[in-house]
Amino acid sequence: MKALDGDATIRKKITGKATVIFLSVMIVLTFFSKTINNFTLPKVTYETPANGALIKEATGTGKVQAKTIHDLYVRTSMKVTGLMVEVGDSVTQGQPLLTLNTADVENQLKDEQDKYAQKKLHLEKLIEASSPDNLLTLDKAVQTAQQNVEKAQRHYDSSKSLYEVGAISANDFADAKPNLDNAKMDYEIAKNNKDKIINDYRKDIESTKLEIDMIERKIAELTKEMNMSTVTAPCDGIVTELYYSEGMTATASQPVYKIADTKGGFQFVATVNISAAEYLGSGDTAEISINSLNNRSIQGKVNQIKDNQQQIGVKKDVVIDIPSEGVIGGEIGTAAIKKNIGSYNVLVSNSAVGQDNDGHFVYVLKEREGPLGNEFYVQKVSISIGDSDNIKTAVLSGITAMDKVVSNSDKPLSDDSPVMLAN
Known part of the structure; x- marks a missing residue:
């Protein structure tokens, strides 16, 4: 009996331990299950x-530009003989910038002046040749032909009347009509010849006058270039570009210089996406960071929004007015324009x-x-x-x-x- 009670006690202890172990395992599994699930x-x-x-914000890169840029092109190739300024220099109106060799221009000018004199003489001859006195021969030829027509007409009318009353034969009357037709043809030829000669003179005179006008303009241009032996600044400003150095030959393919007119003010032109530009308008405030000025921030106002010619329909150019202090034109930077579009x-x-x-x-x-x-x-x-x-x-x-x-x-x-x- 005691043995049975001992076995029961042992079983109870084993069962209790198993229950505790089971519950512990379930708790652990539940914890890890939740942890794994969370992961x-x-x-x-x-x-x-x-x-x-x-706040809609549009950003875009761009560069500083002077509102007014002056440049100079030569029409005749000329060698640069001297250079008095460098890019970035401030200049005043009338200040010498560079010197050019105008020897070739001088020779061209003399040639054009000779052409001018020749054309003037030719024009005088044309005007003289087309004067009424010199056209008298043509007038007389027309008058004579007209008189012949009138004479042939009278002969034809007389022959017709005689033929109708039987005074002359049909053969005699038949000669009168061709004679009248020939006289009329000679008259038309004389009149047309006169008109053609007069018209040719008129065209030659007009053409010569146009050629003279062209030569006069060329002479004026060459005279202006003759005075370019010393090129001076057209305004107070800053030299932004010099395309030739001393010894090089300036040509018509590119300007000699570019000068930013400092009195005209500066602007920053930024390129932005067209979707962002839709919210922008004239007067919006812009903040511009200039790379070459240690990312210095400049405040500006939007002046104009226009198509970007390289990416029409994709990009817009935002023209922003900025202060002139510290900029010369050409500086690269980034513009940020913020616009409140509603609360x-x-x-x-x-x-x-x-x-x-x-x-x-x-x-x-x-x-x-x-x-x-x-x-x-x-x-x-x-x-x-x-x-x-x-x-x-x-x-x-x-x-x-x-x-x-x-x-x-x-x-x-x-x-x-x-x-x-x-x-």
Whole structure:
């Protein structure tokens, strides 16, 4: 009997230990199961919608330009014999910039002056030849031919009358008509010859006058270039380009210099995406960072928005008026133009907004009781949106400022997906 009681006691102890071990294992497995499950869940961050303003920002690179640029082209190739300035120098109006050898221009000028004298003599001869006195021979030829027509007409009329009364034969009358026709033809020839000669003289005179005008313009240009032996600054400004050095030959293919007119002011021309330019307008404030000035910031105002000629339909050029201090033109930089496009009650990060075939949506973070305790999950909510800027999107309906909106997730989400919060 005592042996049976001992066996029962032993069994009870074994059962108790097994129960404890089983419960311990279940607790451990439950803990690790929950931990492992958490590792597989999407990690999300959330935000609470807030009210505020949307700020559209357009950025683009570009460079500083003078509003007025002066340059000089030569029509005749000339050698640069001296250079008195360098790129970046400030100059005053009338200050010598460089010297040119004008010997070839002088020779061309003499040739053109000789051509001018020849054409003037030719014109005088044409005018004299076309004078009424010198055309008398033509007039007399026309008058004689007209008299012959009148005489042949009288003979024809007389012969016809005689033939009709039988005074002359048909053969005698037949000669009268060809004689009249020949006289009329001679008259037309004499008249046309006179008209042609007069018209030819008129055309020659007009053509010669045009040639003289062209030579006069060429003489004026060459005379101007003769005075370019010393080239001077056309205005107060800064030398931005010198295309030739001493000893080189200046040609008509490119200017001798470019000078930025400092009195005319400066502007920064930035190239931006056409979608960003839609929000911009004249008077908007721009902040420009200039690379060569240690990224110095310059404030400016948008003056004009125009097509970028290299990328029409894709890019726009934003012309920004800037102060003249410290710039000479040609400096490279970046412009940032911010524009308030409206205030809204509900704003969320752009990353929070998704879109599918049904429209726009966000995921809202929710909490519920699960088999392993409270858990987080997301609920897909359809929304309608308004404008957006580089950071935020305005939500017009679908959520409130009390909702916790998922802004980022390390894995794709779906409606009712369990999630965990990222640390």
